Amino acid sequence: MGQPKGQKTQMQLEPHQVLLRPLVTEKGVAASQKHNAYAFEVNPLATKEDIRRAVEELFNVKVVKVRTQNRRGKPRRRGFRVGHTKQWKKAIVTLDPEYRIDFF
Amino acid sequence: MSSDTPQAATEEKQKLHLEVQIEKPQACRRHVVVTIPQEDIQRYVDQVLDELVPRAEVPGFRPGRAPRKLVAARFRKEIAQQVKAQLLLDAIDQVTEEHDLVPISEPDFDPEAVELPQEGNLTFEFDLEVRPEFELPQWKGLKLRRPVRQITDEEIQRLLQRMFISPNDLVPVQEPAQPGDFITADITFYDEEERLSRAEEELLRLRPVLSFRDGVLEGFDELMKGVRSGEERQGRVKISAEAPNPKYRNKELRAVFHVLDVRRPQMPELTPELLTRRFGPQVQSEEELRRMLRENLQARLEYQQREALRNQITELLLKDAQWELPPELLRRQAQRELQRTVLELRRSGFTEAEIRAYENRLRQNALAETARALKQHFILERIAEEEGIDATPEDYDREVLLIAAQSGESPRRIRARLEKTGGMDVLRNQIVERKVIDLILQHAEFEDVPLEEDILPEEKEFPVLFTITAPPGAETTEESSEQS
Numbered sequence: 001m002g003q004p005k006g007q008k009t010q011m012q013l014e015p016h017q018v019l020l021r022p023l024v025t026e027k028g029v030a031a032s033q034k035h036n037a038y039a040f041e042v043n044p045l046a047t048k049e050d051i052r053r054a055v056e057e058l059f060n061v062k063v064v065k066v067r068t069q070n071r072r073g074k075p076r077r078r079g080f081r082v083g084h085t086k087q088w089k090k091a092i093v094t095l096d097p098e099y100r101i102d103f104f
Numbered sequence: 105m106s107s108d109t110p111q112a113a114t115e116e117k118q119k120l121h122l123e124v125q126i127e128k129p130q131a132c133r134r135h136v137v138v139t140i141p142q143e144d145i146q147r148y149v150d151q152v153l154d155e156l157v158p159r160a161e162v163p164g165f166r167p168g169r170a171p172r173k174l175v176a177a178r179f180r181k182e183i184a185q186q187v188k189a190q191l192l193l194d195a196i197d198q199v200t201e202e203h204d205l206v207p208i209s210e211p212d213f214d215p216e217a218v219e220l221p222q223e224g225n226l227t228f229e230f231d232l233e234v235r236p237e238f239e240l241p242q243w244k245g246l247k248l249r250r251p252v253r254q255i256t257d258e259e260i261q262r263l264l265q266r267m268f269i270s271p272n273d274l275v276p277v278q279e280p281a282q283p284g285d286f287i288t289a290d291i292t293f294y295d296e297e298e299r300l301s302r303a304e305e306e307l308l309r310l311r312p313v314l315s316f317r318d319g320v321l322e323g324f325d326e327l328m329k330g331v332r333s334g335e336e337r338q339g340r341v342k343i344s345a346e347a348p349n350p351k352y353r354n355k356e357l358r359a360v361f362h363v364l365d366v367r368r369p370q371m372p373e374l375t376p377e378l379l380t381r382r383f384g385p386q387v388q389s390e391e392e393l394r395r396m397l398r399e400n401l402q403a404r405l406e407y408q409q410r411e412a413l414r415n416q417i418t419e420l421l422l423k424d425a426q427w428e429l430p431p432e433l434l435r436r437q438a439q440r441e442l443q444r445t446v447l448e449l450r451r452s453g454f455t456e457a458e459i460r461a462y463e464n465r466l467r468q469n470a471l472a473e474t475a476r477a478l479k480q481h482f483i484l485e486r487i488a489e490e491e492g493i494d495a496t497p498e499d500y501d502r503e504v505l506l507i508a509a510q511s512g513e514s515p516r517r518i519r520a521r522l523e524k525t526g527g528m529d530v531l532r533n534q535i536v537e538r539k540v541i542d543l544i545l546q547h548a549e550f551e552d553v554p555l556e557e558d559i560l561p562e563e564k565e566f567p568v569l570f571t572i573t574a575p576p577g578a579e580t581t582e583e584s585s586e587q588s
Contacts, residue, residue, distance in 0.1 A: 023164070
């Protein structure tokens, strides 16, 4: 599977290398309103600590909790070619109630 | 969601808080600068969002579930465009209404050039042509002279003869040509020695005037009198002041006619077969044809009567109308006026050739005529407004039916063509003007006078649909068309 589970890097990832994009979806928006939690696609190599630091630095907020999920790529087929989409990592970052991120 | 609609409707009625500056560079022109405050813009944006949000499709959301803020950000361009269009439209409407401007054409401005600001007020300006302000002349109790007369049998006979003169009923003759005969000729036009254009195998009739699209040749019948096939004659064509090529305007050009043959119109025998073929199954005998012609002449007579009265009314109404009209307006209106006249003539049963002759003549001094017609139109329109006269759908139907009956085409096709060419507007003006004239006539005092003018004047003019001078830069046109 090439799962990066346990894979590590010696490199110190910069905040913009950690957070790839915010996940602006119905579910994400609901979570942001209800729990002040925001979803991001993040670098599969990033750790929860990396993510916490990146969010705090980029958005100037205080992070309470980071949860992550490794998402497997979905199988795709084109004719006889079988493949799958890339695997990726999702992070749900809960903020301190005093802070919010605006663009969700 | 259904509660949004009535709310939106009430908001739409809410007026804009506009700041308006109007300048008057000319009597018929207004330069308008409008400022729309930000609250109004925001109100319009909200309205558009109200409509958009319940059906917006944003990836990551089920349709209509995306948050308002997100929709606003994602569709910013579309929303801005829609808001701009609505705002401009409503603002212009409101300005014309509040400031009593009566526009006579579309406002002259480019909506693309106006940009909706992210924040702050929106300011835009445009030029508008408005109806000039003037004192309405006294139109009740005008004293008019009404021309009256009867149709005579002799006139019907003449019309009958004229109707059967068509290229099919011409007999080639070897004798010299007389006025009224037809000739086929190649015409070559020269400016001094330079050859300008050439029309080939044109069928021409020997009439006092030969008119082209952009010029006339006077004394054509005298020029060609006694000509035989194979001979050549030269005449001088006066180019009109509105010819496409400015170089030749008002100039006299040399026209060389090379006569190919001479033909004489001959009245065919009026057999029932011929009549049915020409006029349809309802005409079986000469008797019926004459009755039909009488009706046709009656319609023409009424047209002439109307025109005579209309001219008198115009004369009386325009006596004090000394205001000026902007030239661009005149030029644009000239085209419309032409359309109107053609429509009117067609409705009154004139033949295509007669209409074309008139059209050629009109084209040549279109501007002066237009100024007059335009003033008349403004006055009549004002009266219509004050008296609450407008065209109803039934009026349109009746007009379309009339034109259809005269031209023998189906009403549906006529209507389609009118709508396509913008003729409906012309028709509306025509209906309204006719109604106003009727009203004026109701209030007028009449004095009957005999109509001296010949209702069937000998055709003085033979029109050729040929343009002698090509516009500068264009190749010389060599088009020619068949005469009927």
